[in-house]
Amino acid sequence: MHSNIENSNEWIENAISKRYIKHFEYERFYNLQDVGSGSYGKICLANWKNFNESFVLKTFYDLNNITLNEIVREIKFRFKVGTNNENIIKFYGITKCDSKNFMLVMEYADSGTLQNYLKENFERLTWNEKFDLAFQLAYAVSCLHDEEIIHGDLHSGNILVHQNTLKLADLGLKKRIEEASNFQSFGTIPYIDPKSFARKKNEQNQIQIYSLNQKSDVYSVGVLMWEISSGRLPFGSKEQYDISLVNEILKGRRESPVPDTPKEFIKIYIDCWDIEPDNRPNINQVISGIINIQNEISNDDVNMNEFPDENNIKVNEISKDDDSIMNEISNDEDIEMNEIFNNSDIIMNEISNDDDVEMNEISNDGDVEMTDVNYDMDDDEFAIVDTIIDILSKVKENDEKQEILKYLNNRKITIQKIHNFILSNQTHSNSIVLLGKFNYLGIEMEVNEQKAYELYQKAAELGNVSGMNDLAHCYENGIGVSENKQKAFELYQEAAIKGSASGKNNLGYCYDNGIGTSIDKKKAFQLYEEAKIIGHSIAHFNVGLCYEEGNGVDKDHNMAFKLYQELTEEKFPDGIERLGYCYQNGIGVSIDYRRAFELYKEAETLGSISGKTMLATCYYKGIGTRVNKKKALKLYEEAANSGYSVAQYDLACIYDRGEGVSQDRKKAFELFKKSAESEYPDAMCYLAHYYQSGIETNVNNEEAFKLYQKAAELGNLVAQYKLACIYDSGEGVSQDCKKAFELFKKSAESECSEAMCCLAYYYQSGIETDVDKEKAFKLYQKAAELGNLEARNNLATMYEKESRNH
Structure with missing residues (x-):
C-alpha cells in the first residue's frame, strides 16, 4: 500500500518536474473561501496573485493510495480527452498546502451546478x-x-x-474514489x-x-x-x-x-x-x-455587424476567445501567461492507463504569444537556424510565420536576438534564407519582397536547396521579380536533383499543373511519392490526393483514406482536414458527419485554414453539428481575411445570395475578385458572370471571356460550358462552332447536364459533326436523368416526331 502511494506521488512529482502539469505555489493564493464539500473532500474558491479571476481548489480528506491513484487516473483521462474541451471543467495544475496534501487547481464555474x-x-x-x-x-x-x-x-x-x-465537473473521479x-x-x-x-x-x-x-x-x-x-x-x-x-x-x-x-x-x-x-x-x-x-427550428437571421474586426488581430496576441481564462495579467516577471495556461493546449503523444506511465515530450500547438524574456543564445545558434529552415521546408506558406514564432517562443528566444544573430552571420547560407523569410513575412521589419528575393538568390548561388526552392517560388509568383515559370521549374528541378524533399514536391506540383513544363500527371505522382518516402508531409498529402482523384495513378479511395489517417496520427493539420472530408463524403469509409465535424475542428485548432473553412461549412449547413450561422460566418471571415481563396469564394456566395445575411453583391464582387486573383476557378467563373451581367461593375464581355477561358483551362466544368456558349453565340468573340463543339463535349464528359443538352443539339443538327440522332437521343436522355428540364422537353419532342414517323 505504501509503495502505491509512493508510485502515485512519484508520477505527479515527475509530471510537475517535466512541466507536463503546472505547479502553483500555495502561498500565492488568497481570498480562500470554503464553498462546498462532499464524501471525499471539499471545494475552496481562491484568487491567484494579482489575477481577478477565481480558481477552484479541490482538496481531499484522506490522500491514501486509493485517492492518489484515482487522481493520477483522472489526470491521464484529461490528457486523453484533451485539456481544452469547453464542455469539461479545465484542470490547470496542482498545489500543495503542505509537503503531502495535493490540491487540484480547477476552473471556476460562475453558475454552480446544473441543478x-x-x-x-x-x-x-x-x-x-x-x-x-x-x-x-x-x-x-x-x-x-x-x-x-x-x-x-x-x-x-x-x-x-x-x-x-x-x-462536466470531473471524468468520474468522485465515483471511482467512492467505489474503491x-x-x-x-x-x-x-x-x-x-x-x-x-x-x-x-x-x-x-x-x-x-x-x-x-x-x-x-x-x-x-x-x-x-x-x-x-x-x-x-x-x-x-x-x-x-x-x-x-x-x-x-x-x-x-x-x-x-x-x-x-x-x-x-x-x-x-x-x-x-x-x-x-x-x-x-x-x-x-x-x-x-x-x-x-x-x-434554427433561426437563420445573422447580423454580420456583430463580428469583431479580425484584420487587427496579430499572430502573437493572446486569444480573447471564450476559452480565455484571464482578462488582465500581472506584469510580475516570475509568472508568464504561457507558463500557467498553455498547459490547457497540451497534447500528450502517448498516455497509457498503467501506473508506470512513460510520458513523452509535449508540444504546445496553440496560438503563439512571443514572450519577452532574457535568453542568452549559446553555442547552438546555427543549429537553431538550421532547425527553423528544416521546419519551414515541411509547412505551407500560410503557416510559415506562425511556425517561426512558435519555435522561438517554445525556446524562449526573442525575435530580436535571432534577428541580430542572422544579420551578423550572413556567410551562413541558412541564415541568409531565414533573413529572406523575415523580409518576406514581415518579422521584425516591414515586408520587403525585393530584399527577400535578393537574399534567396544569394543563398541559392551558395548551393542552398531551401534558397533554391524559395527563389523558384519568387519566379513562379512574381515576388520581388518578374514572373518566370520556366525559371521556377528549372530551380525546383535543381533542388530536386540535389535531394531536396521540398524540391521534389514542388517539381511534382509543376508537372501536375503545367508550370514551366507540360502537364505530366504520372511524373507528378512519382515525384510526390519520392518526397513522401523521405518524410515530406505535404508530399504525403499530395499522394493521398492523387489516389483520391486518380491523378497519375489508379483511383484508390481506401489508399487515400489510409494516407490521410497516417497524416492525422502525425498531427498534420491539412491531413486531418482531408480525413474529415473522407468521413463527410464516404471516401474509403462509411459516411460519419459527426466524425467529419470533429476532425475539421481538430484541424482548425492546429492552424489549418482549410480546416477552418470546412468547420464553417459544418456550422453553416448543420453537418455533424447544429446550425450556427453566426459562428460559421465568423469562421469564414477569419479564413477569408487570411487570404484563403476557397473561404473568400464561399463567403462571396453567401453575400451574393443573401443567405443568413443581408444581400451585398458589392462585397460579393470584391470577394470573388480576391479569390479569382488566387486563380480559384469557381471564383473566376462567378466573377466572369458578374462582368458579363454588369453586376456591381460595368458590362465587360472581354474580361468575362478571359476569366471563363482561364477557369476552363483549370478544369472548371461550368467555365467550359459558358465558354462554349460564348463561342456558339459569337458574343464578344468571333463565332467558332468547332471550338464550341469541343468544349461542350469536354464538359459533357464530366456530366454537366447543360453541356450534354447543347452537345445533343449539335449532333441532332449536324453542327461541326455528322448528324447522329441516336447520340443526340442518348445525351438528352442522360441530361434528363440529371434533372435538366430542357433535355426532358427535347426528349419528348424527339419521341413525338418518332411516333409520327411510325
Whole structure:
C-alpha cells in the first residue's frame, strides 16, 4: 500500500518536474473561501496573485493510495480527452498546502451546478437553450466515449455551468474514489443504470456485479435531458431516493414528459432510459437526434455587424476567445501567461492507463504569444537556424510565420536576438534564407519582397536547396521579380536533383499543373511519392490526393483514406482536414458527419485554414453539428481575411445570395475578385458572370471571356460550358462552332447536364459533326436523368416526331 502511494506521488512529482502539469505555489493564493464539500473532500474558491479571476481548489480528506491513484487516473483521462474541451471543467495544475496534501487547481464555474442553474434560470430558458444544454451534455460525453472512458457518475449535481456553457465537473473521479472506498449513497439513484441495481448469481453461486458501460452513461444522459426539459429533480426530492425507488425503477418506473416538450426530444430521452442497454442509442445517435431538432427550428437571421474586426488581430496576441481564462495579467516577471495556461493546449503523444506511465515530450500547438524574456543564445545558434529552415521546408506558406514564432517562443528566444544573430552571420547560407523569410513575412521589419528575393538568390548561388526552392517560388509568383515559370521549374528541378524533399514536391506540383513544363500527371505522382518516402508531409498529402482523384495513378479511395489517417496520427493539420472530408463524403469509409465535424475542428485548432473553412461549412449547413450561422460566418471571415481563396469564394456566395445575411453583391464582387486573383476557378467563373451581367461593375464581355477561358483551362466544368456558349453565340468573340463543339463535349464528359443538352443539339443538327440522332437521343436522355428540364422537353419532342414517323 505504501509503495502505491509512493508510485502515485512519484508520477505527479515527475509530471510537475517535466512541466507536463503546472505547479502553483500555495502561498500565492488568497481570498480562500470554503464553498462546498462532499464524501471525499471539499471545494475552496481562491484568487491567484494579482489575477481577478477565481480558481477552484479541490482538496481531499484522506490522500491514501486509493485517492492518489484515482487522481493520477483522472489526470491521464484529461490528457486523453484533451485539456481544452469547453464542455469539461479545465484542470490547470496542482498545489500543495503542505509537503503531502495535493490540491487540484480547477476552473471556476460562475453558475454552480446544473441543478442550481435550472432552479434559478428555468423560467427564462427557451427550448432552443434547453436543446443547446442537452447538446453540450451529449457532446461532452461523446468526447469521453471516443477515448473509451466511462464516466459512470453523471447527474445534475456533478455537472457545472459557466457563462451558460455546460461543463462536466470531473471524468468520474468522485465515483471511482467512492467505489474503491466501498462508499454507498442513494443520492444519485435516478441517474444510475438500473442494470447495476440487479444482483445475479453465476453458476458458482457468486454475485455478478454489473459493469457500467457507455450505454450506462447514455441512460444518465436521458434522465438529465428530462431534467433539462422540466427544470425539476427526477422523482421529486432527494429524500425520496431510497431502496423502494430502486425497486420501482427496476420495474419500469420513469418520469412523465412535461407538457409542450417536442415529441422528438421525448423520444430521444425515452430511448436512452430503456431498461435494456442494447435498445439504447449510442451517444453519437443522441447527438444526431438533438442536432436534427435544433436544425428544424434554427433561426437563420445573422447580423454580420456583430463580428469583431479580425484584420487587427496579430499572430502573437493572446486569444480573447471564450476559452480565455484571464482578462488582465500581472506584469510580475516570475509568472508568464504561457507558463500557467498553455498547459490547457497540451497534447500528450502517448498516455497509457498503467501506473508506470512513460510520458513523452509535449508540444504546445496553440496560438503563439512571443514572450519577452532574457535568453542568452549559446553555442547552438546555427543549429537553431538550421532547425527553423528544416521546419519551414515541411509547412505551407500560410503557416510559415506562425511556425517561426512558435519555435522561438517554445525556446524562449526573442525575435530580436535571432534577428541580430542572422544579420551578423550572413556567410551562413541558412541564415541568409531565414533573413529572406523575415523580409518576406514581415518579422521584425516591414515586408520587403525585393530584399527577400535578393537574399534567396544569394543563398541559392551558395548551393542552398531551401534558397533554391524559395527563389523558384519568387519566379513562379512574381515576388520581388518578374514572373518566370520556366525559371521556377528549372530551380525546383535543381533542388530536386540535389535531394531536396521540398524540391521534389514542388517539381511534382509543376508537372501536375503545367508550370514551366507540360502537364505530366504520372511524373507528378512519382515525384510526390519520392518526397513522401523521405518524410515530406505535404508530399504525403499530395499522394493521398492523387489516389483520391486518380491523378497519375489508379483511383484508390481506401489508399487515400489510409494516407490521410497516417497524416492525422502525425498531427498534420491539412491531413486531418482531408480525413474529415473522407468521413463527410464516404471516401474509403462509411459516411460519419459527426466524425467529419470533429476532425475539421481538430484541424482548425492546429492552424489549418482549410480546416477552418470546412468547420464553417459544418456550422453553416448543420453537418455533424447544429446550425450556427453566426459562428460559421465568423469562421469564414477569419479564413477569408487570411487570404484563403476557397473561404473568400464561399463567403462571396453567401453575400451574393443573401443567405443568413443581408444581400451585398458589392462585397460579393470584391470577394470573388480576391479569390479569382488566387486563380480559384469557381471564383473566376462567378466573377466572369458578374462582368458579363454588369453586376456591381460595368458590362465587360472581354474580361468575362478571359476569366471563363482561364477557369476552363483549370478544369472548371461550368467555365467550359459558358465558354462554349460564348463561342456558339459569337458574343464578344468571333463565332467558332468547332471550338464550341469541343468544349461542350469536354464538359459533357464530366456530366454537366447543360453541356450534354447543347452537345445533343449539335449532333441532332449536324453542327461541326455528322448528324447522329441516336447520340443526340442518348445525351438528352442522360441530361434528363440529371434533372435538366430542357433535355426532358427535347426528349419528348424527339419521341413525338418518332411516333409520327411510325
